Amino acid sequence: MAVSHLSDDEQMLIEAIQEIAREQVAPRAAEIDHTSQFPWDMKELLAQQDILAMLFPDEYGGIGSSELAVVMAIEELARYCATTSLILAVQQLGSLPIMLVGNEQQKSKYLPPLASGEWLAAFGLTEAGSGSDAAAMQTFAVRKSDKYILNGSKRFITNGGLAQVNSIFAITDPKVGTRGISAFIVEKDFPGFSVGRIEEKMGIKGSQTAELIFTDCEVPAENLLGREGDGFKFAMMTLDRTRPGVAAQAVGISQGALDLALSYAKQRIQFKKPIADNQGIQFMLADMATKVEAARLLVYNAAEMIDRR
Numbered sequence: 001m002a003v004s005h006l007s008d009d010e011q012m013l014i015e016a017i018q019e020i021a022r023e024q025v026a027p028r029a030a031e032i033d034h035t036s037q038f039p040w041d042m043k044e045l046l047a048q049q050d051i052l053a054m055l056f057p058d059e060y061g062g063i064g065s066s067e068l069a070v071v072m073a074i075e076e077l078a079r080y081c082a083t084t085s086l087i088l089a090v091q092q093l094g095s096l097p098i099m100l101v102g103n104e105q106q107k108s109k110y111l112p113p114l115a116s117g118e119w120l121a122a123f124g125l126t127e128a129g130s131g132s133d134a135a136a137m138q139t140f141a142v143r144k145s146d147k148y149i150l151n152g153s154k155r156f157i158t159n160g161g162l163a164q165v166n167s168i169f170a171i172t173d174p175k176v177g178t179r180g181i182s183a184f185i186v187e188k189d190f191p192g193f194s195v196g197r198i199e200e201k202m203g204i205k206g207s208q209t210a211e212l213i214f215t216d217c218e219v220p221a222e223n224l225l226g227r228e229g230d231g232f233k234f235a236m237m238t239l240d241r242t243r244p245g246v247a248a249q250a251v252g253i254s255q256g257a258l259d260l261a262l263s264y265a266k267q268r269i270q271f272k273k274p275i276a277d278n279q280g281i282q283f284m285l286a287d288m289a290t291k292v293e294a295a296r297l298l299v300y301n302a303a304e305m306i307d308r309r
């Protein structure tokens with residue numbers, strides 16, 4: 001579908017991504033799902049084709065795409081492989097706290113290798129006891145001279161253990177509720193960082209969803225993002241801007257299901273004709289197409305609202 005709000009360059013990029021998804025991602029999708037292995041080759045593909053670079057500003061090695069182009073890219077990849085689409089979506093989720101509130105030193109250290117795809121990013125907010133109620137977290141960070149010492153664990157972290165760069169949220173002042181939560185950039189090589197349980201999932205199986213454990217984990221004080229106590233606000237700002245990407249993934253998966261249903265209905269012969277010739281089947285396909293298109297327009301609308309801010 002042609003969208004007038006993309007620049008000409010973005011329109012060309014989305015068309016290129018459609019072709020890459022169809023020609024190079026689709027043939028890998030079933031195997032990724034069967035093996036439940038993270039597809040490093042797909043990560044390389046997204047890196048080489050500058051698809052990961054879409055998320056980052058020019059000055060840090062990116063190509064500075066609009067949010068509309070980003071959600072369309074996620075959608076096109078998800079149409080064939082949800083795992084591959086999540087590589088793009090979570091690179092944004094994990095990197096956005098640094099982009100939104102990182103200082104110059106943090107941005108110039110971390111963003112270029114994330115834009116090139118050399119490093120993956122992860123976002124660590126959820127814990128065993130804090131899901132929707134993110135403020136109920138029990139991971140603590142205590143300042144000791146030039147370091148923060150983190151203790152606790154995070155649950156359901158996409159790219160957990162694979163990502164070099166982790167945006168992690170922890171309590172620095174337990175007395176003041178959400179105003180006592182701070183955000184840190186935690187590298188996976190920092191002492192005291194380890195990976196616990198890896199989830200066995202029903203879908204997007206090639207995407208690693210892991211528990212992260214912090215045992216006296218040493219984080220340099222310079223890796224605090226923004227000011228102490230602003231972390232919860234940063235987490236919400238990040239989620240506001242990245243949840244449309246998750247919705248785009250759902251739209252892409254739905255479109256993929258519709259494509260398959262339509263193709264099957266056209267080629268399956270019963271009573272000497274394709275089942276698609278039956279009006280009852282046509283009603284179902286028309287309803288599916290209407291709902292997918294309605295969902296798509298909601299997602300594009302949300303992305304354009306982000307671009308206008």
Ligand SMILES: Cc1cc2nc3c(=O)[nH]c(=O)nc-3n(C[C@H](O)[C@H](O)[C@H](O)COP(=O)(O)OP(=O)(O)OC[C@H]3O[C@@H](n4cnc5c(N)ncnc54)[C@H](O)[C@@H]3O)c2cc1C
Pocket residue numbers: 122123124125126130131132133155156157158159209
């Ligand atoms: C595949 C996958 C990847 C993920 N990746 C990440 C990640 O990278 N980083 C990260 O930090 N987190 C991640 N998460 C965690 C995700 O953000 C949480 O699952 C989500 O916040 C919901 O938390 P929960 O699963 O504990 O559900 P709960 O909060 O326990 O909710 C259970 C049910 O109760 C409902 N509910 C909760 N509160 C209310 C209420 N007030 N009113 C009405 N209903 C309510 C919910 O809608 C839900 O249906 C991931 C999760 C999954 C499944």
